[in-house]
Amino acid sequence: MKLIMAIIRPHKLDDVKSALTEVGVAGMSVSEIRGFGRTGGKTEVYRGSAYQVDFVPKVRIDLVVADNQLHSVLDALEKSGKTGKIGDGKVFVLNVEEAMRIRTGERGDDAI
Amino acid sequence: MKLIMAIIRPHKLDDVKSALTEVGVAGMSVSEIRGFGRTGGKTEVYRGSAYQVDFVPKVRIDLVVADNQLHSVLDALEKSGKTGKIGDGKVFVLNVEEAMRIRTGERGDDAI
Amino acid sequence: MKLIMAIIRPHKLDDVKSALTEVGVAGMSVSEIRGFGRTGGKTEVYRGSAYQVDFVPKVRIDLVVADNQLHSVLDALEKSGKTGKIGDGKVFVLNVEEAMRIRTGERGDDAI
Amino acid sequence: MKALDRVRRLFVALAILGMTLTLASVAVAQADTPPPAASAAATPADLAQRVADLEAYVTNGAPKALITAGPGHNAWMMTSSALVLFMTLPGLALFYGGLVRRKNVLSVVAQCFGCAGLVTILWWAIGYSLVFAPGNPVLGGSKFALLAGVTSLPNADYGAWVSQNVFAMYQLMFAIITPALIVGAIAERMKYTAIMAFILGWMFLIYFPLAHMVWGVDGMLNGVWNAKASIKAIDFAGGTVVHMSSGWSALVLSLILGKREGFGQRPFLPHSLVLTAVGTGMLWVGWYGFNAGSAVASDGIAANAFTTTTLATGVACAVWPALEWITRRQPTVLGFCSGAVAGLVVITPGAGFVSPSGAVAIGVLAGVVPFFACTKLKNWLGYDDALDTFGVHGVGGTMGALLTGFFATPDVNGNLSTNLSGIVGKSLWLEQLKAMGLTIVMATAGTVVLAYAVKALFGLRPGKDEEETGLDATDHGESGYHYEEAGG
Amino acid sequence: MKALDRVRRLFVALAILGMTLTLASVAVAQADTPPPAASAAATPADLAQRVADLEAYVTNGAPKALITAGPGHNAWMMTSSALVLFMTLPGLALFYGGLVRRKNVLSVVAQCFGCAGLVTILWWAIGYSLVFAPGNPVLGGSKFALLAGVTSLPNADYGAWVSQNVFAMYQLMFAIITPALIVGAIAERMKYTAIMAFILGWMFLIYFPLAHMVWGVDGMLNGVWNAKASIKAIDFAGGTVVHMSSGWSALVLSLILGKREGFGQRPFLPHSLVLTAVGTGMLWVGWYGFNAGSAVASDGIAANAFTTTTLATGVACAVWPALEWITRRQPTVLGFCSGAVAGLVVITPGAGFVSPSGAVAIGVLAGVVPFFACTKLKNWLGYDDALDTFGVHGVGGTMGALLTGFFATPDVNGNLSTNLSGIVGKSLWLEQLKAMGLTIVMATAGTVVLAYAVKALFGLRPGKDEEETGLDATDHGESGYHYEEAGG
């Protein structure tokens, strides 16, 4: 199994989610994060004091898939998450050694 | 060392934390995430427009344990996190190559 | 490539970020989490009922670096994140199998 | 099954709508009594009399011929009415809303709004009449049903210089906030339909009779104005009618309901003390309408009530956190808020009857007694009064009603020298005790009956899962906050 | 390029500042007309006359010699002015702010504040004069430019006992909230400069003329006070001037703008219904100043307006969620809020003209019709009226203006028996229809012209990316919330 950690633009979340469900992904976990990258940040000014806010809002998706799904999921992420402008985000893939469904205690591929 | 990433029901957090400390876990990191899974979402209606909100609130626990703790931690998670109804969540296990305690610079099992 | 997951004190974020950019880190993802550890929590009292709040606010940084950067990044994290008091946090290192830049579809080290 | 249920709801609602519209058309058709020509000066009156009437306006005396709303008095009563509404919306909604968990914030808000909507309809249809029309010692008659004859002219029974329709709206605001107070005790664990059904019954069974007894011109507890009152009690702005009735009902209802899922096992933390503090400020500001407005005039009695309200509240708002500071070294924001509200509650029945220094003494006690009720008594007895409606309104209102018996003085309110001259400063507190006893009996017995009736008809609590999910989602299909881009 | 642009902005701004300062100094130099000696009693007047004048004060009649602001009336009008400001800041800012997505909350707030700032300057310079100075049937003259001669003495054309400067400030608050209402329809997708430029034009092209026609002493739609009005319509507190004008302009502007990026594809959820509920409470409370203040006195007509406002709002606030309950089993907080605001909107034109029971009927309709406009009509027609300005204010205001024609009765407002005695209860609704038609034409035509002019000069919409990023960051360089330690 693989853990896919994708950092995407917030407003792309709905598109990405649809693309993922289309290729058979049944579950994922989403969180709001702040990203630092090539995009650079923005300047906010409060009563004349300018502050550089380096972080921009991003959405992070963590999903675990069976090894054979990896390819189609990466494809789906690329297609649905892309705008072509700086800041589209990244996808990282890590190996997962074990999975368990809490409700049933199932292990491995059955659990995801 | 192993990284255990557990997605659980929010109101189970206290039970799970107690169960984990009982089996000797000394540290963990918790965040609120939104989950997409078999549970399905809910419909919210604002002035007559119904919106499907696919994500439900979940809590994510990340904890790194020594290899020999893995088994008891998984057991504790299963027992304390279970309600038996859809949506109880998942546990994923990943391999950790190195750990460091910032305060002391200690490495490896000593750091966790 | 390695995924470095660092849990630090919230008010150290700016220092850590600067230290990381100095050693050549070009991107990272940051989220607010709640940590449970040796620090212990605090007690909050609402109308006479005391509640133990076990979790303290922490910041989590996830960054993926090329293998050869690992060493300097760990050093930077240790130096910039340290106050020497309990609660400075941890750094965990995991192996990353693949990376992809969504904007371009680039893979591997080029993507980070 | 579902279709049937939908038809049933449709039917109920259409019936209510239809009834409202029908009643309204009847009332429109009947045409409200036309007000007499604007200038009462039309009738010949000799000059001295006319001057005396004008002086009566300034001093809030009784006019002979100049029967009209007076600008200063009407201005104050309109302002006061708006202020009392402000107490509920958004004041109380925020005060309570901040104290619940995030997933229940809207349910509390909806309950406050629901009171506003429901009680307005009842009040117009019959409520005002049941309270303020002449009737028997226990309940008013139907003379003012559909607000018939309730025009911009004063009703001298209640205020010689205030438009009766403004008076009716002012009192409506009291009738809205009183049931809304109960919400605090049963927050986070009662179904919306059950709450609304309970409140519907509660208004008829408890509020309307009690308000008539205490404030109705021929009410049996109206010691100040009704010479024939069987219990010669006094209640300036609602110690019994508002705070005791809601507080004791809240206690009983929360006992019948049982505790929230997980209560005592997990921490239930206020999701936003900022909202609670905002609500407290609004309650304090609005309470000036509540207390000083209860003079039904902008006169010296209103001025005194304004003063005592400020002093008692300011003092209690210092005493409660001071006690926290002594016992735990940390004065809390919730302590400041609780102290302020306790001060407001306890001074309410006496605001127009006690002296400023009496108010300071009352303020000290208001900081001390509810503090112990909320922090010790509750834990000791173990009931789950979620937001301390009983601890603050029940205990505070009860104490206030009694203290009024001791501190009331004709020095600040000449009206105490009429029907009560024999007992003020003497046995008045005994009369207060009797009124308090009656209020407690009515509130608790009525609540038991209603709660079980509602339980039989609709059920009181949501399912366990629904309670864990939160009432915002299950009862209202909404979330209080969507701070994140894509819902959740 | 950038430098040039900066110079241009500097120039524009300096010009405005300079003009303001110059005008102010001119006005200061001219010295305001000195008010006559404070006590009008100086002129010898026989005693009976003096008493009659005092009685006129109490009954809001016309004095002969005692030309002065009256304390009760002035108190109520100052209170009312503060209440109407409260409706915009923070009321409307919160009501709208809670409904947008988190990333746009400040943009809505800035638009409300921008109206306050901009309109104050216009009003002082010339706006008040264009509306309330005598002029022609369509527009007022320049007599009151720079508020010259607008002192603390009353202007008997509008209120015999209210300081004219207070009246001017009261009306300023109306002029501030009206354009701010439009903001709801075009929220989240219009550039700040474009909005401000549009509003600048809109005040001159639509608001000032319309307000003069309806409320100006010689306005062509002022049926109550202008015997020569060509259309004998009535509008107590702004059904046409405020709600129809803003509502219809909002519809047209939102059509010209087009839909928000992603509208209909992604869920656009209110980022904080808590804020919206707070704003609703404030709007309700403030609206008492709006409606009861429109009597420009603290008299029986104000009392009646206070009463009808309460009843219609309370009823509508029950009806809207009741309809939700019927159709979907879940009454929502947004439903309560929408119902309350709809009730307030619909009763506005008739508040001082209809009876309490008429108000109840109006409240029922206010709960029903805008409900369908927002939940069905909008989806059916498919325009993107972001926060339902048209659905609530446009539809509600239009319906209210018409219903006023049917429900107005001299029983509650003797002023209807003067110029309108022949048509009240008969053909008044036809006059209302004419006024409504004229309003709709002015609002829509004017908006089309202005919108395209602004588009040509500044462009209307931000870029796609800016819209996705959110206007808070792109237009104002700020974030509504920094809940996290280090920005973001």
Next chain:
Amino acid sequence: MKALDRVRRLFVALAILGMTLTLASVAVAQADTPPPAASAAATPADLAQRVADLEAYVTNGAPKALITAGPGHNAWMMTSSALVLFMTLPGLALFYGGLVRRKNVLSVVAQCFGCAGLVTILWWAIGYSLVFAPGNPVLGGSKFALLAGVTSLPNADYGAWVSQNVFAMYQLMFAIITPALIVGAIAERMKYTAIMAFILGWMFLIYFPLAHMVWGVDGMLNGVWNAKASIKAIDFAGGTVVHMSSGWSALVLSLILGKREGFGQRPFLPHSLVLTAVGTGMLWVGWYGFNAGSAVASDGIAANAFTTTTLATGVACAVWPALEWITRRQPTVLGFCSGAVAGLVVITPGAGFVSPSGAVAIGVLAGVVPFFACTKLKNWLGYDDALDTFGVHGVGGTMGALLTGFFATPDVNGNLSTNLSGIVGKSLWLEQLKAMGLTIVMATAGTVVLAYAVKALFGLRPGKDEEETGLDATDHGESGYHYEEAGG
């Protein structure tokens, strides 16, 4: 050690409570002076005199025999008192609370509540007397200690038609907000006990004397009413007493305290500009009570103050963001809020003395000067005035006091023609300068003394770690928000 400390706290608190209760009982026992029979018409007075008295009520003149609170005036002053309380709670608490970081929001709220509690007790015990009882040119006497003799009858020294107890409560609200303003400068880095101890001393050392000098009937700076004033300055609603005193004290205190941990190195972003905007709206609304209420009547002077307040604020609220737009292309919400508050501050001392056009000019300057003080001066001098109390209140109040000297005109306020007829429009600004100098000296010198005294006794700042953790947790044991299920 800990036990000892607890005993000490217990002792202190019991002493305070005991003293309060004792004082209260003494006062209750003494019995307040009974008010004369309600209708003053009891004494025979010829008809013409009675009519003249009634006319005096309408025009806020001095009555001969009809000594009573007048309904219109009392109504306005009660409303104003509630409005000024609203400025602090929740207004200022929100305005400041939104600007701090999330972890300190409650500390600011607690400081505002703390002022309300503490100052109420002081005011009742002796404060009101020290300010408004006759005494010497620098401090009042003890005649009104424990509010003895402060009844619902007017005190003609301050308002012929306003209940003295209402006047006392109105002024209490000023005494509450003034120290609360200081909180802005030292936010996020001063221990709660230290703040409260400082404020306790500050009231006696600075506020009570200064308020007496400026507003006390025999105060040495009371140019309008005291013919023997040694400095013939004017201050309508508190330019010196409220804004300069708090602003300059704030500057000095923030210098003595030093900067916040990390100031200048990390961004300190306002955690919720939404709260700040809400607070701004409330401040604006409440300020009408502050300024127009300072007429202590609902008369033409109040009307003028209402008007100038609106104009100056609206203009400044446009000018500040306009300057931002020029310099950086982005008008900010914080700019709108700052401009509005600056406008309110600067017009305060002159509100009842300057003409509407004068107010517009003042508004322009109020937008410009504090803008530069906050955005340039502060950075240049490098002090850490966390929320710009000095930049806005100190600089604005100082400028306002001076401008009042130039713009005051007897055209809008006849009272300037009595004691000041010789200097108004001429050398008045020199008198203003003297008063300003005295105020600055008192505020700064007093603050230095107090700050070091408090430092010696309690210490001023929390530890570094506590500051990083946030004062909500360390001083109050609470969190502002628990948006997540399980605390944190």
